[in-house]
Amino acid sequence: MHVLTVLDHPNPNSLSAAVAQYFMDGAALAGHSTELADPNAEGFDPRWTQADADGTADLSKEQDRIARADAICLVFPLFWWGMPPTMKGWVDRVWSWGWAYDQLDDPNMPLQPKRPATLLVPAGASSTTMQDKGYQAALEHLWREGTFGYFGFAPLRIEFLCGSTGSDARRKGLLHRAFECGQAIGQS
Numbered sequence: 001m002h003v004l005t006v007l008d009h010p011n012p013n014s015l016s017a018a019v020a021q022y023f024m025d026g027a028a029l030a031g032h033s034t035e036l037a038d039p040n041a042e043g044f045d046p047r048w049t050q051a052d053a054d055g056t057a058d059l060s061k062e063q064d065r066i067a068r069a070d071a072i073c074l075v076f077p078l079f080w081w082g083m084p085p086t087m088k089g090w091v092d093r094v095w096s097w098g099w100a101y102d103q104l105d106d107p108n109m110p111l112q113p114k115r116p117a118t119l120l121v122p123a124g125a126s127s128t129t130m131q132d133k134g135y136q137a138a139l140e141h142l143w144r145e146g147t148f149g150y151f152g153f154a155p156l157r158i159e160f161l162c163g164s165t166g167s168d169a170r171r172k173g174l175l176h177r178a179f180e181c182g183q184a185i186g187q188s
């Protein structure tokens with residue numbers, strides 16, 4: 001498979017950037033070809049504007065990358081229990097009405113083919129906090145049933161890489177998990 005990884009982080013030395021690299025290394029070891037989209041480094045403008053509303057924004061570079069991908073991985077740090085602004089804007093703008101979905105015909109029918117997908121989400125919170133406070137269940141529901149289900153991401157694997165600001169040993173473990181996810185693309 002050809003695997004597109006989209007990374008939202010401005011710092012190439014961040015944990016998130018390393019997570020994306022480990023995921024791609026795992027995918028490559030499993031025999032997949034890999035491609036990285038780095039909207040921050042590429043100067044992607046995440047602001048949804050009137051051109052997006054009119055359907056005249058040129059999103060062909062991003063959409064062509066998606067079109068040639070058999071599987072997708074999104075890597076972004078958890079910011080206030082959601083996506084950080086560049087990933088949010090990338091999702092808002094690139095997965096556009098008429099290309100990704102068409103509410104007028106069938107709200108449950110993505111226009112894009114179904115693709116295996118992985119979300120790798122470094123989060124400062126501990127896994128206990130994520131679970132006990134209900135954050136993990138809430139986000140999984142919104143992303144699985146809403147946003148990414150709507151885009152045809154299936155099977156969808158969501159990995160919260162909790163304790164991302166912890167010790168080196170902790171972060172090493174999270175990178176290992178990202179590597180394993182790369183190796184296991186397509187399994188839910």
Ligand SMILES: Cc1cc2nc3c(=O)[nH]c(=O)nc-3n(C[C@H](O)[C@H](O)[C@H](O)COP(=O)(O)O)c2cc1C
Pocket residue numbers: 009014015016017077078079080081082121122123124125126164165
């Ligand atoms: C603006 C901002 C908002 C954040 N919000 C959350 C949050 O809601 N939940 C959480 O667990 N961590 C939160 N964090 C912590 C980040 O998820 C954490 O710093 C990141 O995963 C570390 O990875 P990095 O080194 O790749 O940035 C936030 C950090 C920032 C800067």
